[in-house]
Amino acid sequence: MRVLICLMMAIWLTFAPKPGNTHALDPGYLDLRQLTQNTWQVLWRVPDVNGQPMRIDASLPMVCTPAQGPQPIFDSVAWVTSWVTLCKTDLMGHPITIKGLEGQNNDVLLRVQPLKSAIATLRFTPAEPTVLLPQNPNTWSVFTNYFWLGFEHILEGWDHLLFVFALFILVRNPWRLVGAVTAFTVAHSVTLALATLGVLRVPAAPVEAIIALSILFLALEILKHRDGQFRLSEQYPWIVCFCFGLLHGLGFAGALSEIGLPSQDIPAALLAFNLGVEAGQLIFVTSLSLGIYLWRQVTRFESSQLIGPARSITGYAIGCVSVYWLVERVSGF
Incomplete structure (x- = not known):
């Protein structure tokens, strides 16, 4: 054999x-940083596919305006865009969706940085393009998501x-x-x-x-x-x-x-x-x-x-x- x-x-x-x-370590990346009680800084990084951004887009909950950002700009590695969004209520506990991810092979990492609670790291997959922002994030979510990132990296x-x-x-x-x-x-x-x-x-x-x-x-x-x-x-x-x-x-x-x-x-x-x-x-x-x-x-x-x-x-x-x-x-x- x-x-x-x-x-x-x-x-x-x-x-x-x-x-x-x-x-193959090239997932998408979404960063949410809370600035004030109702405003969040959003950073959205989309992988490059043959000179074009991958056909995925981050969509925030309806309580936030704007829910989607401007067109990304290529930074020689990936396509990046950022914007400030105003949310009517607390963003934690609401769902976030990566549109189009179900048709891709990549994952997307999400890092949420609230003002008054611990940083949370979550992971979108083609099978689960929507995640619920945890109200009480913990270290275990960081551990599991980075474990699977390392696991997938070596196998790809x-x-x-x-x-x-x-x-x-x-x-x-x-x-x-x-x-x-x-x-x-x-x-x-x-x-x-x-x-x-x-x-x-x-x-x-x-x-x-x-x-x-x-x-x-x-x-x-x-x-x-x-x-x-x-x-x-x-x-x-x-x-x-x-x-x-x-x-x-x-x-x-x-x-x-x-x-x-x-x-x-x-x-x-x-x-x-x-x-x-x-x-x-x-x-x-x-x-x-x-x-x-x-x-x-x-x-x-x-x-x-x-x-x-x-x-x-x-x-x-x-x-x-x-x-x-x-x-x-x-x-x-």
């Missing part, structure tokens, strides 16, 4: 589209998944693999926290290029594998993963900074986000392992003659994709 997975992934990696931005970030898949090919021992993935997340968490809090500032473009190089390094390790001879990534996978995890953490810290962290719950938000990343990685690895186990139980298929060619094809495919990303990202400097 490992042979079959290698071949299928090699085919997919060779012919699948290679998006320029492989970090192609370069992160490709890095983890290359580890899956290299490291045969399950516990060593789990340890390597966990080391990757620990390092990921350190640089993500430092960069998000403004302690560490690194230009995004070189980081993205080095991330592509880290995947290329693992591809070369796959191709240079010889039975009975352990490569560096096979003998000390946690060290390799920790070093590269520091880079991958910087890779999407900029996007998380744009979304923002709730000022009163920064530790909870960062912890939840990184736990979501770890959960996504482990589920990805578990799914691959479970697929191998089920295939072996059903077919009893195991061909040692195909393992070498399949490993080589997969290594070349991963290498081609990583080189493509490297050239694309370097050319964008």
